[in-house]
Amino acid sequence: MAAAAAVLRHLAPLGHRLTRIPPHGCAGGRLFQHRRGLRLSAPAAIQVTVRDALNQALDEELERDERVFLLGEEVAQYDGAYKMGFAGIAVGAAMAGLRPVCEFMTFNFSMQAIDQVINSAAKTCYMSAGLIGVPIVFRGPNGASAGVAAQHSQCFAAWYGHCPGLKVVSPWSAEDAKGLLKAAIRDDNPVVMLENELLYGVPFELSEQAQSKDFVIPIGKAKIERQGTHITLVSHSRLVGHCMEAASVLAKEGVECEVINMRTIRPMDIEAVEASIMKTNHLITVEGGWPQFGVGAEICARIMEGPAFNYLDAPAVRVTGTDVPMPYAKNLEDNSVPQVKDIIFAVKKVLNI
Amino acid sequence: MLKMLSAILSRVLQRPAAAAAVGKTASRVMVASRNYADFANEATFEIKKCDLHRLEEGPGTTTVMTREEGLHYYKTMQSIRRMELKADQLYKQKIIRGFCHLYDGQEACCVGIEAAIKPTDHVITAYRAHGFTYTRGVPIREILTELTGRKGGCAKGKGGSIHMYTKNFYGGNGIVGAQVPLGAGIALACKYFGKNEICMALYGDGAANQGQVFEAYNMAALWKLPCIFVCENNRYGMGTSNERAAASTDYYRRGNFIPGLRVDGMDVLCVREATKFAAEHCRSGKGPIVMELQTYRYHGHSMSDPGISYRTREEIQEVRSKSDPITLLKDRMVNNNLASIEELKDIDVAVRKEIEEAAQFATTDPEPPLEELCHHIYFNEPPFEVRGPNQWISYKSTS
Numbered sequence: 001m002a003a004a005a006a007v008l009r010h011l012a013p014l015g016h017r018l019t020r021i022p023p024h025g026c027a028g029g030r031l032f033q034h035r036r037g038l039r040l041s042a043p044a045a046i047q048v049t050v051r052d053a054l055n056q057a058l059d060e061e062l063e064r065d066e067r068v069f070l071l072g073e074e075v076a077q078y079d080g081a082y083k084m085g086f087a088g089i090a091v092g093a094a095m096a097g098l099r100p101v102c103e104f105m106t107f108n109f110s111m112q113a114i115d116q117v118i119n120s121a122a123k124t125c126y127m128s129a130g131l132i133g134v135p136i137v138f139r140g141p142n143g144a145s146a147g148v149a150a151q152h153s154q155c156f157a158a159w160y161g162h163c164p165g166l167k168v169v170s171p172w173s174a175e176d177a178k179g180l181l182k183a184a185i186r187d188d189n190p191v192v193m194l195e196n197e198l199l200y201g202v203p204f205e206l207s208e209q210a211q212s213k214d215f216v217i218p219i220g221k222a223k224i225e226r227q228g229t230h231i232t233l234v235s236h237s238r239l240v241g242h243c244m245e246a247a248s249v250l251a252k253e254g255v256e257c258e259v260i261n262m263r264t265i266r267p268m269d270i271e272a273v274e275a276s277i278m279k280t281n282h283l284i285t286v287e288g289g290w291p292q293f294g295v296g297a298e299i300c301a302r303i304m305e306g307p308a309f310n311y312l313d314a315p316a317v318r319v320t321g322t323d324v325p326m327p328y329a330k331n332l333e334d335n336s337v338p339q340v341k342d343i344i345f346a347v348k349k350v351l352n353i
Numbered sequence: 354m355l356k357m358l359s360a361i362l363s364r365v366l367q368r369p370a371a372a373a374a375v376g377k378t379a380s381r382v383m384v385a386s387r388n389y390a391d392f393a394n395e396a397t398f399e400i401k402k403c404d405l406h407r408l409e410e411g412p413g414t415t416t417v418m419t420r421e422e423g424l425h426y427y428k429t430m431q432s433i434r435r436m437e438l439k440a441d442q443l444y445k446q447k448i449i450r451g452f453c454h455l456y457d458g459q460e461a462c463c464v465g466i467e468a469a470i471k472p473t474d475h476v477i478t479a480y481r482a483h484g485f486t487y488t489r490g491v492p493i494r495e496i497l498t499e500l501t502g503r504k505g506g507c508a509k510g511k512g513g514s515i516h517m518y519t520k521n522f523y524g525g526n527g528i529v530g531a532q533v534p535l536g537a538g539i540a541l542a543c544k545y546f547g548k549n550e551i552c553m554a555l556y557g558d559g560a561a562n563q564g565q566v567f568e569a570y571n572m573a574a575l576w577k578l579p580c581i582f583v584c585e586n587n588r589y590g591m592g593t594s595n596e597r598a599a600a601s602t603d604y605y606r607r608g609n610f611i612p613g614l615r616v617d618g619m620d621v622l623c624v625r626e627a628t629k630f631a632a633e634h635c636r637s638g639k640g641p642i643v644m645e646l647q648t649y650r651y652h653g654h655s656m657s658d659p660g661i662s663y664r665t666r667e668e669i670q671e672v673r674s675k676s677d678p679i680t681l682l683k684d685r686m687v688n689n690n691l692a693s694i695e696e697l698k699d700i701d702v703a704v705r706k707e708i709e710e711a712a713q714f715a716t717t718d719p720e721p722p723l724e725e726l727c728h729h730i731y732f733n734e735p736p737f738e739v740r741g742p743n744q745w746i747s748y749k750s751t752s
Contacts, residue, residue: 088535094538095523096552097542134732165730188731188733189733
């Protein structure tokens with residue numbers, strides 16, 4: 001096993017470059033404070049990019065369970081893209097007891113392999129009446145990048161979120177990336193993890209708790225990134241950041257937005273959204289994907305069907321990508337994805353201000 | 354021990370005397386019932402030489418089959434034959450619905466393969482899967498009950514004809530060619546776990562032209578995966594003959610840089626020896642190998658295909674009379690004193706009875722309870738609610 005494992009278990013390039021926030025005072029002083037039982041300095045949170053957080057997660061899970069291994073396009077030393085073939089190989093390996101992490105260079109390429117993701121991975125547990133599980137993770141960048149045009153910019157949250165048998169997660173921060181990837185690898189079901197290329201280099205604060213080797217984020221639970229009282233903004237992936245920016249701009253005008261980071265697309269934590277609407281009475285969904293049959297459409301439909309409907313003081317509204325194949329020119333591209341100003345505009349419309 | 358021997362000896366010596374005493378009737382009785390000790394224990398058979406691709410030598414041209422093996426192969430092939438014919442009948446009665454791709458004619462393939470591999474090896478095939486489902490260990494009753502969509506089916510009625518599974522058998526796959534990369538992945542797991550197991554990844558002559566098959570060939574060869582790619586060439590991909598579908602019909606060579614064998618798929622011993630050879634190749638770490646089994650299906654592609662618009666009745670009849678795998682085995686056994694015609698007829702009767710009883714169960718077992726509609730969506734998951742056709746209907750899902 002050792003030889004085969006050595007060949008097959010490749011890590012994405014590790015190169016951790018961690019920037020530590022220097023603790024207050026000198027090391028000796030800190031020690032003294034600890035012995036005294038006083039905690040005068042902040043817990044050791046650090047800044048970590050999403051990329052590094054993902055690598056940490058992979059690193060830790062590879063070490064924890066020797067059945068976990070990586071394969072994919074441009075992973076470690078295997079160059080080349082053999083999409084449908086390697087996705088099928090990954091699923092077969094999972095059926096036979098391994099725990100593959102299958103990387104797509106982008107989820108656009110997964111369209112070629114989507115048959116293996118849906119028909120071989122998602123449905124097999126059901127078709128076999130629970131005999132065969134498929135503990136696989138499909139991960140890779142999803143949605144719009146920068147200047148890569150129509151064939152490389154599509155968001156697949158709605159496509160994968162549509163299918164029973166799959167779990168679909170969509171991280172925003174480094175903490176999301178690490179916790180969700182670890183949870184996905186430990187989950188006995190096929191999990192699609194929709195990352196975002198533009199987020200890979202962005203640093204986020206990683207709490208001491210999140211730095212732990214056992215830090216996992218439960219799949220199927222949303223997070224309230226910012227408390228608010230006037231309106232609920234629900235989003236996933238990169239646009240959570242846009243919502244946070246819009247919220248801080250609006251705060252200066254006295255509008256307090258509650259920002260919910262969905263974290264998981266399927267199974268969706270609609271209860272978190274409902275609880276928020278019962279507090280704020282207004283809803284906007286924000287996503288990068290196209291409007292028709294999208295994530296926001298699903299959230300709005302469920303809210304209508306549920307107890308939160310009676311708490312809405314205005315119709316729920318969606319902010320989405322423009323309904324067009326992604327253009328190349330920068331100005332056109334900028335107007336094909338939601339910008340902070342578009343979110344602010346929608347908030348003011350909904351609140352009638 | 355000595356006491357036993359002397360007891361046997363005295364009994365043997367006494368018999369002729371007893372027969373003489375009783376007279377004519379006794380001797381008639383003796384002639385009519387043949388003592389099984391009269392049969393040979395084994396015999397040597399000649400089998401067709403396999404065509405080779407990138408191989409210096411192939412499987413041998415003779416092999417030994419014991420009486421016990423022969424009886425087992427005969428019973429298994431006959432069981433599959435009768436099971437498939439019963440499925441045909443039930444389908445025409447509309448008790449089986451949807452897909453039904455029958456395997457009659459190809460029995461030597463799955464039986465020969467199973468004879469050469471271990472239960473700990475792995476098999477995955479496409480939709481013509483009932484034969485393999487049986488040889489991999491699922492009882493006839495559970496196969497037929499799955500076909501009739503009842504709760505006693507091997508997939509509890511959730512899968513149907515093309516989604517049957519058991520330990521080390523991964524179906525039953527509906528998307529043409531998709532099972533081939535899956536099989537290579539299973540082989541990857543075999544290599545990873547290092548327990549000397551191999552995977553048989555089967556596909557048809559139609560699927561042999563699929564792109565993902567070549568992707569799987571490439572990676573299996575690159576990583577030296579212990580995968581036997583088996584092309585069950587039954588001459589037709591649905592209604593399209595080999596010649597109309599493939600630029601090269603030498604399916605055993607299509608692996609290019611992967612060695613290959615072309616095998617007489619109607620001869621269970623030929624299939625067995627070829628599989629043994631291929632398994633040895635994989636287990637010794639040489640990487641994948643391709644095996645083309647030249648076989649034939651009597652039925653059309655599926656139950657909605659009469660099977661005579663793209664081939665002649667004469668062709669089907671010729672294969673039946675000259676190359677039927679069960680007849681071939683029967684003749685071999687009888688001509689080499691491994692069994693008698695009566696004995697094999699007894700097996701036929703027993704098999705028919707078993708199939709009848711299984712069919713009886715399959716047609717009377719209740720359908721799966723509605724409460725179980727949404728079970729097994731996830732594996733090893735706490736229970737959760739699933740939305741029904743409207744927001745007021747929900748089902749519980751457990752793993």
